[in-house]
Amino acid sequence: MATFDFAPLYRSAIGFDRFAQLVDDALRSDAQVSYPPYNIELVAEDQYRITMAVAGFSRDELELETERDVLKVTGRRQRSETKSTYLHRGIAARDFEHRFSLADHVKVVGASLDNGLxxxxxxxxxxxALKPRRIAIGGADVHLIDQKAA
Structure with a gap:
């Protein structure tokens, strides 16, 4: 496994320690989450959509939660009391928990369940306060407050 030295980054940039931690966490995660399948879509500038295939789950069995910069999507199936005998079982009916790391200032604005998605x-x-702004350069009308000789 490759290792990266972020020391040069720390010498010339401030506040990128979180970025280094994200890269490190991504490299360490051995088990890639494959259930349920999902898409991440760029809808417009600064607008995103996550679409998860959650066939068989009802609204009551799904939970979305945000805490700081993490979106957690959880699915907990309610167990049926009747025992079924399957000849073939191709539809996954297992519980899941998936976490998405959100960038700074990204917020969840809505969620909907439609046709199993x-x-x-x-x-x-x-x-x-964090958006770029122009700063006017002052003219020659700067006044000195104290010009007394010591």
């Missing part, structure tokens, strides 16, 4: 809408809302 769970759609989760996200948007990046950068606060006004």
């Amino acid at each position: 769970l759609h989760i809408d996200l948007v990046r809302e950068v606060p006004e």
Whole structure:
């Protein structure tokens, strides 16, 4: 497995320690989550949609939760009291928990369940204080407050 040295990044950039941690976590995760299958779509600039195939799950069996910068999607099937005998079982009916790491200022704005697909809408809302702004350069009308000789 390849290892990366982020020391040069730390010398010249501030605040990228979280990025290094994300890369490290991605390299360490051996088990890739494959159930349920999902898509991540860029809908428009700063708008995203996660679509998960959750066939057989009802609204009551699905739960979405955000905590800090993590979106957790959980599916817990209610167990049927009748025992079925399957000749072939190709539809997965297992519980799942999937976590998505969200970038700064990305928020979940809605979710819907339609035809077995769970759609989760996200948007990046950068606060006004963090958006780029122009700074005017002052003219020659700068006044000195104290010009006394010592």
